[in-house]
Amino acid sequence: MPVTDASPSCIPTLREALSRYLLEITPQKKGKLQESRRIHAWQKHPLGDLPLDRIRPIDLVSYRNNRLAAGRSVYTIRLDLAVLSHLFEIARTEWGHETLGNPVKALRLPAFPPGRDRRLEPGELGKILSLSTQVMKDLIRFAIETAMRRSEILSLTWDRIDLEKRVATIAETKSGGKRKVPLSPLALEILQKRLSENQGRPFPLSPDDVSHRFLDACRSAGIRDLRFHDLRHEATSRFFEKGLSVPQVAAITGHKTLQMLHRYTHLRAEDLALKLEECSGPPPKRE
Structure with a gap:
């Protein structure tokens, strides 16, 4: 059964919220397999121990910069952050945490690189x-x-x-x-x-x-x-x-x-x- 206790005093940690999201939201999506992998990666991150209302934009700035420095693509980083952003929106609109902010929305997302223009050359x-x-x-x-x-x-x-x-x-x-x-x-x-x-x-x-x-x-x-x-x-x-x-x-x-x-x-x-x-x-x- 889904968790129904949504009182303000019971704000879950990121890891706990992701577990619920994985059970209730992800199965409805076309790309559920790929999203499951992203969620499992987030659950292993140190931010997973923090309650949702303790996660700040500056925490995600560090996450973004570290991922870029590690050579991860802009597309991957934006998709990872999109999962987190949707989680916060679901927690606010469907799980009763109306006062919860979304730190991803305050974050400057990495810009997409120029699109590839590679075409076949003669021969x-x-x-x-x-x-x-x-x-x-x-x-x-x-x-x-x-x-x-x-x-x-x-x-x-x-x-x-x-x-x-x-x-x-x-x-x-x-x-x-x-x-x-x-x-x-x-x-x-x-x-x-x-x-x-x-x-x-x-x-x-x-x-x-x-x-x-x-x-x-x-x-x-x-x-x-x-x-x-x-x-x-x-x-x-x-x-x-x-x-x-x-x-x-x-x-x-x-x-x-x-x-x-x-x-x-x-x-x-x-x-x-x-x-x-x-x-x-x-x-x-x-x-």
């Missing part, structure tokens, strides 16, 4: 494909044609693919809900070939297997600083280069905001210069 894709197995060749091409995430591609099953309508349905996306992805002629061709070779999933690989195989091919080809997820950036940029509108690209990629879509779009200046040349006509007459 790189051919080198990677030449050093990849057939299933990886198909997967890489499919990723570039659809802008789907690694997890989304690997979760595809044949019952979620309509070859006649040329649509693949992602049952559960990173941002929640499902998304229907239109299939280009090449993406459709890849799936039709995979269907003739497989009775299970189109791409029967694990996420780690895909990442390791991709990095191995890049190393063998002498290609640096390229990750499998960069193919999603590549695909998104190619959609715009083909002339698709912002709403059309967002519908394919699943980006909820223009800001996030922009982070995944990297149009080359030299390509835009060629586009301007193609679109240019005689200069307008001036009266």
